[in-house]
Amino acid sequence: MRPTVHDIAAAAGVSLATVDRVLNQRPGVRHVTREKVETAIRELGYVRDVAAANLAKGRTYPLVFILPASDNSFMHGLNAEIRQAIVRSSAERTDIRTIEVPAFDPAALVSVLEELSREKPCGIALVATDAPDVRAAVDRLVRERFPIVTLVSDLTGSLRHHYAGVDNIAAGRTAARLLGRFLGPRKGEIAVLAGSMLVRDHRERLEGFSAVMAAEFPDLAILPVLEGRDDPEVAHRLVADALGNAGIIGVYSLGAGNRGLIRALKEKAVDRVLTVVAHELTAHTRAALIDNTIDAILNQDAGHEVRSAIRVLKAKADGLAVIEAQERIRLDIFLKDNLP
Amino acid sequence: MRPTVHDIAAAAGVSLATVDRVLNQRPGVRHVTREKVETAIRELGYVRDVAAANLAKGRTYPLVFILPASDNSFMHGLNAEIRQAIVRSSAERTDIRTIEVPAFDPAALVSVLEELSREKPCGIALVATDAPDVRAAVDRLVRERFPIVTLVSDLTGSLRHHYAGVDNIAAGRTAARLLGRFLGPRKGEIAVLAGSMLVRDHRERLEGFSAVMAAEFPDLAILPVLEGRDDPEVAHRLVADALGNAGIIGVYSLGAGNRGLIRALKEKAVDRVLTVVAHELTAHTRAALIDNTIDAILNQDAGHEVRSAIRVLKAKADGLAVIEAQERIRLDIFLKDNLP
DNA sequence: GATTTTTTGATTTACGTACATCAAAATTGG
DNA sequence: CCAATTTTGATGTACGTAAATCAAAAAATC
Incomplete structure (x- = not known):
């Protein structure tokens, strides 16, 4: 059985409340005590049960997808996949909203990003327009600890946590x-x-x-x-x-x-x-x-991109690792023989 | 907010206990009452919170992977991916065991399958050897309500729930x-x-x-x-x-x-x-x-196959739907330019 | 050493579900 | 109509974590 908060409390010789303070970085714990708890966490290999934690917190993951208002089949497909993800929202505890911005308009994208900094979603996925202003806005949000992934189109040189798209x-x-x-x-x-x-x-x-x-x-x-x-x-x-x-x-x-x-x-x-x-x-x-x-x-499979973006944003929001191989978006090559 | 058991109880005009009896198919509910509850479930669109349910039950998913004892790089890779999945077990509530059987030996495979029928894992993934006996053994297990997926090599014409492999x-x-x-x-x-x-x-x-x-x-x-x-x-x-x-x-x-x-x-x-x-x-x-x-x-990406098999088996064990597009194993075509 | 401040412990409630128990009510059989 | 049986309700505990409260203990300050 994996260790629980009770096990850590016992191992560290402190109370549950103190363990909780450490785990959720609440104030009022002396440095030495904090270290004792952290040692116990490391030694027992404790990992928070995310499901139980989310249940207790009533947590949902408010996510925002920022998409260009482009009228082509790929973007329609992408939108459809996001709608599918919205249908699954309740089971996945996500709360997904999409924002459309004019295509190829860095200024519009930047202003949306700046608004989001106030709204505090727990993750942002955006189809990036490659411009210095956008890069700066993204970097700012990353520094404010927002998980950010670029979708379909990357923003190289920025601090975005992940790119869900093909090379x-x-x-x-x-x-x-x-x-x-x-x-x-x-x-x-x-x-x-x-x-x-x-x-x-x-x-x-x-x-x-x-x-x-x-x-x-x-x-x-x-x-x-x-x-x-x-x-x-x-x-x-x-x-x-x-x-x-x-x-x-x-x-x-x-x-x-x-x-x-x-x-x-x-x-x-x-x-x-x-x-x-x-x-x-x-x-x-x-x-x-x-x-x-x-x-x-x-x-490129839009469904995979959307699902991957969501998985990565949730993981980043929880400070968890992602399975890199799973999140790599592959370039599909279709001949008439291997069509899905 | 999604509806809870309390909401159903209220809507159906019955107690929590009765709702619970219906949901977990326990005896002692009159037909009419059961129908009232089922109607409420349908009308409110209730879906069991699997995370909470698993927490309450302390549920894990004991899964068995049956692999041929073949000494080639693909099987080594597949084994490695299963080991990775075992590392993630605690977070995913899985409890994965692998069984090696002699390659191309239908009888050995059948006898392992028959043993499993006694062991009661909540899901079985097997690299199928294509033989009538194997098909019969798989069909028998499916009828006994074991979720079964074939891995890498399919068993066409059998009742297996899913095939995690390429065409x-x-x-x-x-x-x-x-x-x-x-x-x-x-x-x-x-x-x-x-x-x-x-x-x-x-x-x-x-x-x-x-x-x-x-x-x-x-x-x-x-x-x-x-x-x-x-x-x-x-x-x-x-x-x-x-x-x-x-x-x-x-x-x-x-x-x-x-x-x-x-x-x-x-x-x-x-x-x-x-x-x-x-x-x-x-x-x-x-x-x-x-x-x-x-x-x-x-x-074919062994990692995807293993992860997909696990997702599908868990979903079947819970009676949930899978995202078909997500579980389709793609044939990767690599030229020297698109290597991962 | 007394006082203030900080740190820690003990305890409780909650999340949504599962499961068990016991009592109360309704239904059935005679 | 009574007894036996079935069905239903009420209630409590548990899972692992979060979050709050209040009291107790320890440390820091004068």
């Missing part, structure tokens, strides 16, 4: 190798469709993609990036235009708006063999993978 | 497509190295692999399967021999013993360009992926 440089590199290997010895040009080069994850995917292409597939030339702003209509126009170039033999779509991409491919590339790698598994990309319009899909 | 047919299909696409228009022969065709997962991988190869890559011919018995030495000899055949341009290793495969490749294929897809990420296959001896690794 986008690795994703770009993987896309490059898939395209390069699928194309084999062929020479030609590769079109890259992104949402916006202002978004960190897209920049990183491109960075990884370009690096591997340059180093390992010199016969493939990357064309200037098409910025489709994650909008299917824009993406459609850009890709349709680009496909006028007969030298294009491959496409890497690293952002959203794949509906437009797929439409353009079906209209313009019926007679050509294009190799296409795209991001994010949606109903559209799935269908395109199955009908061979797309050759591979790279995906 | 091996999909894995084989995926391997075929990767090999086929990587090889492009080349014609040639593919060597397949398996552990044993007596193991269901290996059979299924081969089945998926052959299907896709036949249907979509007619220029690639699959050579007769080499059975390396998951032994590096045997694998080494078989592959070294096979590589005498100059027509081989690709290798699919669907079992263990990859250390021998890699050694053979490095000795015999220095002058040739072979495309190789292997299963299971280990220190050896990882190194081989990085130095380009292997082109892609398919993997």
Whole structure:
């Protein structure tokens, strides 16, 4: 049986009340006494029974998710997963609220973060916009002891406790190798469709993609990036235009708006063999993978990201360790054969 | 606030004791009264606070993992993950025991299962050997209300509650497509190295692999399967021999013993360009992926499988729902760019 | 050494559930 | 209608922790 507070009290030769004072850092304990208790805790290997403690405290975990107001399938999926988590709230003792902020607007994000500092949630998950102000605001909150995890898009160099998202440089590199290997010895040009080069994850995917292409597939030339702003209509126009170039033999779509991409491919590339790698598994990309319009899909599982963020925030709020391997968000590679 | 037993008692117009009798299916409640209580439970949406209940009961979850005594890196990894889970036992209220049985020995497995029926663990996870006797034994335990999940290797057609492992047919299909696409228009022969065709997962991988190869890559011919018995030495000899055949341009290793495969490749294929897809990420296959001896690794994450099995068994023991998407074990595809 | 202040102990209630006991009420059988 | 039986209620204790109160003891101050 694991030791309880009673065991510590006995071992340290103090009363329950004193143990409680130490455990919950309440004042009125002499230094020597505190040390006696801490020694007993260490020696008996006591760990607080979180379930019992939460029951006694009537504790809930008020969590805030800050999301950009972007209208694309990935963000819709993310929202849906958060709603699922809200459904599970009562069983998990969480109390989840989402805040929408304008996309790509560091100032708006910063002001929300500053408000939260007053509201005192016990954890914050945010889809970070990469800007110095945001980094500063996050660091400030971390110093005020708020658990913070970045979601989907990281804030490198900040003090955030954890990042629940994929390694986008690795994703770009993987896309490059898939395209390069699928194309084999062929020479030609590769079109890259992104949402916006202002978004960190897209920049990183491109960075990884370009690096591997340059180093390992010199016969493939990357064309200037098409910025489709994650909008299917824009993406459609850009890709349709680009496909006028007969030298294009491959496409890497690293952002959203794949509906437009797929439409353009079906209209313009019926007679050509294009190799296409795209991001994010949606109903559209799935269908395109199955009908061979797309050759591979790279995906991050929004459900895993949300559940992981919640687990990590709760653990940090309780000062507990997380299982690192469990919280690593994997880059899923889907071919038509291993679709879920 | 979520409703408590008190709320139900009040709503149903009965006493706490009666609610308790209903909730814990104790005798001595008239049919009409039981229905009143059940209605109140439904209407208030009451769900038992599992944490509080476990605290009151002093409940632990005695779980048994039945593993084959196979000496390969995957099974070692699986064992290590179970040991990790045992370390977390006290926090998770689990009490995990592993039983080793001789590999590929249905009778031994059956006799262990029969013993367990007397021991009354609250859940059983087993790496199934695919045999009618095993299926019958599992079905019997399920009928006796033991939660049972298969791990790594499934027992299709049985009544097991859940399978914590990858879809091996999909894995084989995926391997075929990767090999086929990587090889492009080349014609040639593919060597397949398996552990044993007596193991269901290996059979299924081969089945998926052959299907896709036949249907979509007619220029690639699959050579007769080499059975390396998951032994590096045997694998080494078989592959070294096979590589005498100059027509081989690709290798699919669907079992263990990859250390021998890699050694053979490095000795015999220095002058040739072979495309190789292997299963299971280990220190050896990882190194081989990085130095380009292997082109892609398919993997199942043993840690996820173990944690998932535990979550599912606990949920079944409590009669709770599981989050399906969370418990789906994914086939990881690793290229050298997305290694963890 | 007396007084004030700080530290510690003892005790109680609570969280939501499980489980046991005993008495009271309702139902059933004859 | 009475007795036997079944059903229900009332109540208490327990699980491991949190949090509060008040008294007692110890330490610090003058």
